Amino acid sequence: MTHTIVLLPLVHDFAQNKDIATSIRQKEIMPFLTKNEEVILDFSGITGSTQSFIHALIAEPLQIYGTVALKLLKFKSACPILQTLIGLVIDYSLI
Amino acid sequence: MIHQITLPNSAFLGNFEKFLTPNTFPLDNTKVDLTSPYKWVSLHPLVSAMLAPISHKSPFLSSVITIHNSLDLEDFFSKTLPSYQLNSQDLLLTKYILSELTRNTLEHASTPDGVTLALTHSVKTDTLRLGVSDRGVGIKTTIRRLYPDQTDYETIITALTPGVTGTTNFSGGNTQNAGAGLFFVKSLAHQLGSHFLLYSGTGLFKLLKRKTIRSILKPDSLEDHASGSNDFPFWHGTAVGVDIPLNKITDFNTALTQIRAKFMSSTEPKAQFI
16 A cells, blocks of 8 residues: 655645654654555655755654665655755665 | 943954954843944844844844744745745755754754844845844753763864764764754855854854865864854854855755765764774
């Protein structure tokens, strides 16, 4: 089963609100990863973000589940800036 | 006795010491009077961000806004920032810097008063000047648990180090923080060849403006083209100033990519060969 989270209505075009990122992680990401289900984070329409936001969104599952989380997490329509930040958080979370 | 703060005729990040050195700042939020021997003063918005919450209304200061949470910042982005008519890359850069700096304060400063933010645009130099200040516990208190013996200045250098966060010394951070925010903001200023100033307690670090474009990004702030020391008047909280020369970054992602590479190369665990 796949769970898709469309982020734009939650965080607007510049994703910076870590409180919302934390809430999404806790309520929408972790419960599904725990059940070994795929989660698609849909970034359509988002033009930028911060490292802190992306960290709050995905660092915990990466720290807990390691590369297994990478297989279950999919990043849809991430612009180059988001790809850079997501790549950074993945890099240091899997050290 | 009424506490007075004397303003110089000019104080920007390059000569910020002219504002700091003659003054002392109150430890509480008692209102101070602002004076100046000059009829006209020209000040960086960081001065306004620092003084507006602790001073009586003054014509010397530019307008400020108080941010209590991320929704306030979102509001600022949608209602005020468009008036500066920034191009798409400068807009991303400005939002990035303001987001990281205000969020840092909201999470670490332990103050209900929020963070004060001020911006001005210099038409002459086409530079957006940002000031972000709080009256919270300061950097030293925030990271004291992990670095108990450091001075204010030393904790500023530590806080700018990639991978250092006040909340944990676990590599990669915890679920909320990774110790990258301040390093990224300072590094963005470095890539712009521009000023970045971080002031907390009696410590001040200032990345100096560079005339040459090429310069290697360094993870250790002590190796930067910078100045700083631990003998400034005590500021109860943290204040950050950044200058953004506009229309200089053509691709914000390229800047982020370079900083990402430097961040990773300095946080990867190093093998210990014996």
